[in-house]
Amino acid sequence: MAKGEIYAGLDIGSTKVCTAVAEAFPDGRIDIIGVGIAQCNGLKKGVVVDMDAAASAVRESVDIAQKLSGTEIHSAVVSVTGEHIASQNSIGRVAITREDQEIRREHVDRVLDASRVIPVPPEREIIHAIPRGFIVDGQGGIKDPVGMSGRRIEVETHIVTGATSFLQNVTKCVQRAGLDVEEMVLASIASGLATTSQEERNLGVGVVDIGGGTTDIAIFTDGEVFYTAVLPIGGSHITHDIAVGLQTSQEEAERAKREYGCASTSMAGSDEKIKIAALGSNEPKELPRRILAEMIEPRVEEILEMVRKEIVRSEKQGLLPMGIVLTGGGALLPGIIESATRMLEAPCRIESPRGIGGMVETVDSPIHSTAVGLIKFIAAERSADKNEIGG
Ligand SMILES: Nc1ncnc2c1ncn2[C@@H]1O[C@H](COP(=O)(O)OP(=O)(O)OP(=O)(O)O)[C@@H](O)[C@H]1O
Ligand SMILES: [Mg+2]
Structure with a gap:
């Protein structure tokens, strides 16, 4: 069997760093052979604010991916995002x-x-x-x-x-972790490549990656990216609202969101109860689940309203036959499809990385879309370069 090229995609997100390693074959097949995730607090709204924390999370995720894939990674395709884009x-x-x-x-x-x-x-x-x-x-x-x-x-x-200084900080952070930056790719473009097919991009499709610190939008028409935007808001804002509203820690708010959260109050039954550990108390308090939903709903609507405005600005509203794909960890919030379909006035669905082989289950979550898409981006670019040289 022909041997493929090994590529590493390094998604430096606002809540986690994800490294995906893949083998890309000449026939276009891409097999995921390793993945590593490390929690990261070194970024805010998509930009590096704590170089040491970010670099050590990069190193940790790369180490895990190396071990799993049995490869040595010296360089990677790296995601970029942030309001400066x-x-x-x-x-x-x-x-x-x-x-x-x-x-x-x-x-x-x-x-x-x-x-x-x-x-x-x-x-x-x-x-x-x-x-x-x-x-x-x-x-x-x-x-x-x-x-x-x-x-x-x-x-x-x-x-x-993008702003050169923010981009340089990404490079510095990756270099500090001992790797070279092969190329920088906008996170939304990567997520779009991972979660949609070429056919869908030919016909017209929108991709909304709801991350922790940013929501990244890419609209594809005629097979290529047509419009991109970065919103400085995401799932971390929802968690923050819960922490303030319920007077609890960020960790407890995050847990409550993942365990009991939903995008709309209409989804929370009036007699459903949840348990929250309040700050400064050992006794967890019992609350109606509806109260949690009341804290989440306005922020979800704010995010979706901002997304809607971007779609209007792109002049593609109502002109995306393949609808809108939601991805990123924020898409895991129950009820988000219904809220997005209503607010964006377009059919919405959730996607994880598609069109890949190998360790498919390991990357079968919307949080892996950017990392997998980085590999798809570079594999497509390198194969186009080869064809150009050959032809
Ligand atoms: N089950 C879940 N329900 C609701 N939200 C979730 C769930 N799982 C993860 N999230 C949220 O998803 C967000 C993280 O998503 P993701 O990993 O895509 O972000 P990131 O890539 O680190 O950040 P960014 O893309 O903004 O730089 C967090 O805010 C987290 O709370
Ligand atoms: Mg992300």
Whole structure:
């Protein structure tokens, strides 16, 4: 059997670091061969605030993934997110001046370069410039125009930028853990690749990754990413609301949310009771489950309302035939599908990583979507590079 390439995806999240190791085969198959998770308090809203804590969580998760996969990891594809991220679509245009009007690779390179020319302030840098498709003499939907005839070639490119200092801190944190950063990938794009099929991305699909500190949105149309956004709010805000509301510790609030939480008060029966350990008391107090739901519901609605506004801003509301995929740990809250379907006015569903082999059960949770998607991203990119060189 042909041996594949080994890739490591390192998702540095606001609550945990997840390392996924996979073998990617030339036929496109990806087998997960190791996964490691470490709790992490080194990030706030997606950006590194405690380098030591983040680096040691990276090291811990990599060690677990190494052991499980029997590989040594020296570099990884790393996720980035945070409010500093910005994105836009940009058009590049080039005229074909050759007499025979045949489009060559150099025209494609030139038009791609032209589309990447956007004003970037000195304190920011480009993370992604992803071509969404070419237009030749007004005819759109062209994936590879090399060899075609035309007078004018255009390309639409999705450009993602981030604040250099925040990106450097991610690199420093990974390096401090003894690894090199192979590439940085926006968390929402990775989550989208992990939880949707190419067919769904061709038809139009939205992905909402509700994490601890951020909610990351990616909208895919015509097979490629069309719109991305990062909201500085997530499941940790829900936990915080519970801790304040019930006067209990963050840990106890987190436990209560996972054990008894639900997205809407209508789901909590009026006679259901839960037990919460109050701060400064040894005796757990008994409360109606409805009170917990009353603390969760407004925050869930706030998050979903912010997501709805982003979908409206993308101008794709009502135009995503494959609906909206919810992923990330926040999607595990019972009742979230119903609330999201109502508030986003689109069919919503929960997805974990799909379209992979190997240790499928180990990554069968929405919290693994970003890490698995990082591997899908680099495997697709490397195989495209190979085809370009070969062809
Ligand atoms: N069963 C559950 N019910 C409700 N919420 C849950 C459940 N399991 C996990 N969560 C929440 O999911 C969040 C963590 O999700 P995830 O692991 O995707 O975040 P992260 O990647 O660390 O953070 P971010 O993506 O914001 O950087 C936490 O807020 C946690 O409380
Ligand atoms: Mg995450």
